[in-house]
Amino acid sequence: MKFLGKLIVALLVVIFVALIAAYILLQTRWGATLVSRWVVQNSDYTFSFEEMDHRWASPMHLTLSNVTFGRKGQPATLVAQNIDIGLSSRQVSDPMHVDKILLQNGTLNISPNAAPLPFQADMLQLSDMALNSPNTEWNLHAQRVNGGVTPWQPQQGKAQGNTADIQFSAGSMTLNGVPATNVLLQGAINNQQVTLSTIGADMARGSLTGNARRLADGSWQIGSLRLNDIRLQTEKTITDFLAPLTTVPSLKIDSLEVTDARLEGKDWAVTDLDLSLRNLTLAKGGWQSDDGRLSMNASDFINGALHLNDPIVNIDFNQQTATLRQFTSRWERGMVRAAGEWLRNEKKLALDEVVLAGLEYTLPADWKARWMEPLPEWLNTVTIKKLSANRNLIIDIDPAFPFQFTALDGAADNIEVVRNHQWGIWSGNATLNASAATLNRVDVRRPSISLTANDNQISITELSAFAGDGMLEATGAISQNPQRNTIINLRGRSVPVNVLQQWGWPALPLEGNGNLQVSASGSLAAQTPLKTSVNGTLQATSAEGKQVQQTMRNGNVSGE
Numbered sequence: 001m002k003f004l005g006k007l008i009v010a011l012l013v014v015i016f017v018a019l020i021a022a023y024i025l026l027q028t029r030w031g032a033t034l035v036s037r038w039v040v041q042n043s044d045y046t047f048s049f050e051e052m053d054h055r056w057a058s059p060m061h062l063t064l065s066n067v068t069f070g071r072k073g074q075p076a077t078l079v080a081q082n083i084d085i086g087l088s089s090r091q092v093s094d095p096m097h098v099d100k101i102l103l104q105n106g107t108l109n110i111s112p113n114a115a116p117l118p119f120q121a122d123m124l125q126l127s128d129m130a131l132n133s134p135n136t137e138w139n140l141h142a143q144r145v146n147g148g149v150t151p152w153q154p155q156q157g158k159a160q161g162n163t164a165d166i167q168f169s170a171g172s173m174t175l176n177g178v179p180a181t182n183v184l185l186q187g188a189i190n191n192q193q194v195t196l197s198t199i200g201a202d203m204a205r206g207s208l209t210g211n212a213r214r215l216a217d218g219s220w221q222i223g224s225l226r227l228n229d230i231r232l233q234t235e236k237t238i239t240d241f242l243a244p245l246t247t248v249p250s251l252k253i254d255s256l257e258v259t260d261a262r263l264e265g266k267d268w269a270v271t272d273l274d275l276s277l278r279n280l281t282l283a284k285g286g287w288q289s290d291d292g293r294l295s296m297n298a299s300d301f302i303n304g305a306l307h308l309n310d311p312i313v314n315i316d317f318n319q320q321t322a323t324l325r326q327f328t329s330r331w332e333r334g335m336v337r338a339a340g341e342w343l344r345n346e347k348k349l350a351l352d353e354v355v356l357a358g359l360e361y362t363l364p365a366d367w368k369a370r371w372m373e374p375l376p377e378w379l380n381t382v383t384i385k386k387l388s389a390n391r392n393l394i395i396d397i398d399p400a401f402p403f404q405f406t407a408l409d410g411a412a413d414n415i416e417v418v419r420n421h422q423w424g425i426w427s428g429n430a431t432l433n434a435s436a437a438t439l440n441r442v443d444v445r446r447p448s449i450s451l452t453a454n455d456n457q458i459s460i461t462e463l464s465a466f467a468g469d470g471m472l473e474a475t476g477a478i479s480q481n482p483q484r485n486t487i488i489n490l491r492g493r494s495v496p497v498n499v500l501q502q503w504g505w506p507a508l509p510l511e512g513n514g515n516l517q518v519s520a521s522g523s524l525a526a527q528t529p530l531k532t533s534v535n536g537t538l539q540a541t542s543a544e545g546k547q548v549q550q551t552m553r554n555g556n557v558s559g560e
Contacts, residue, residue, distance in 0.1 A: 144171030470494030
């Protein structure tokens with residue numbers, strides 16, 4: 001028995017001496033090198049540290065210096081100048097779960113390929129760290145990060161774990177290409193749901209504050225978000241810039257406030273933007289709202305060739321209707337005003353009023369092609385209950401047939417300008433007149449037109465203009481079928497007998513003023529030459545009594 005007791009005592013002494021030796025060895029660089037080498041040789045990870053420090057004044061703390069950890073063949077997951085590990089009695093039953101881990105002065109890389117850190121802790125604390133998560137849904141690069149995760153239970157691809165409270169601040173951060181400074185985030189993670197109770201940052205020379213929640217399916221709920229004095233420049237088009245609003249499963253906005261923002265991208269810009277948006281959900285290319293409201297104004301809005309000055313927009317939303325209470329803007333040196341509503345189920349824009357005043361507008365070179373192009377699927381119908389035009393200047397510089405209308409006034413009632421995604425005049429009535437016009441280099445005075453449209457045709461009940469010393473008058477009709485069969489009857493009294501030469505009828509063997517009478521028909525079908533479809537007759541009498549009669553067949557004239 002004495003021998004056995006002495007043997008046990010000896011073994012305990014050996015173990016104690018071995019522990020003391022290992023404890024001393026680990027606090028040397030040589031011992032740290034041995035441990036690091038052993039981990040590399042016996043696992044799929046790279047691990048190294050320069051030395052371990054333990055002080056009996058703080059017996060429950062271990063400090064590792066100059067630590068590197070990661071998966072072999074991959075960038076290091078963790079590089080830190082110091083790691084302070086707080087121990088507790090729990091290490092007896094769960095050696096890999098510690099009380100607290102403090103990472104100081106280093107870099108933490110989070111990605112699907114990053115090695116999961118082998119420890120768990122009641123708290124992970126970061127002090128002056130860099131944080132990166134490239135090639136993930138949240139492409140994040142942050143510097144001077146301070147904060148913590150409680151508790152910290154990392155998993156593969158989830159460095160923060162499934163459930164935790166989080167609180168971070170960062171001196172600078174870039175999230176999905178958007179830079180920010182002085183960032184503050186507070187919230188919680190519950191499996192796939194992320195709640196950010198406090199968001200604050202300085203970005204684009206302005207500030208951002210708010211709170212939000214990301215649901216498990218990737219949808220977002222914004223409780224409140226305020227952007228002040230933003231000055232943002234991007235290389236994206238406006239479609240690409242707004243794409244995140246449409247690519248998420250849904251985006252619910254309780255309150256969004258934008259004050260004095262200036263945004264600029266590729267071929268678009270908005271200055272001095274003030275925006276207030278309440279109670280609106282964007283989902284599947286549409287919206288959902290019981291009592292939503294959008295109010296917006298700016299100094300300038302530019303999108304390609306479109307330039308609006310001082311636009312003001314006020315819209316109310318409910319489940320099926322967006323009511324445009326007000327849209328006003330200065331445009332092309334004039335003013336535009338509109339009010340109406342958008343009917344979602346019918347894909348219909350029903351405008352109660354449209355006013356165009358004082359415009360000086362040159363039509364785009366491709367306006368005819370745009371007129372023929374089908375409109376998007378979401379826009380089936382556009383109707384205008386009352387249209388007013390006052391003192392407008394409209395110019396077309398197409399060299400084939402340029403025109404200009406000066407001081408153009410007009411009025412229309414119950415006019416339908418889009419049907420089945422196609423521009424046209426599908427119903428209603430309108431009257432237009434101008435003080436002067438130039439039609440393919442022919443000057444006329446006081447041109448006027450009145451028309452009525454229904455499902456079958458557009459009836460031109462009055463068309464007149466002063467030319468030379470006399471007057472031109474006409475009536476006509478254009479069918480609503482795809483062939484666009486057109487009939488026109490024109491009469492001129494004391495007008496230049498060759499006034500029609502610039503409009504398509506060959507020169508007459510007469511001079512001076514005279515009387516004209518023309519009846520013609522043709523087809524205005526899309527993608528079809530007009531000239532070869534025209535058939536008609538002309539009678540002309542000069543002031544001296546000379547007469548000419550001509551017949552046009554398929555655009556060619558014969559006669560005497």
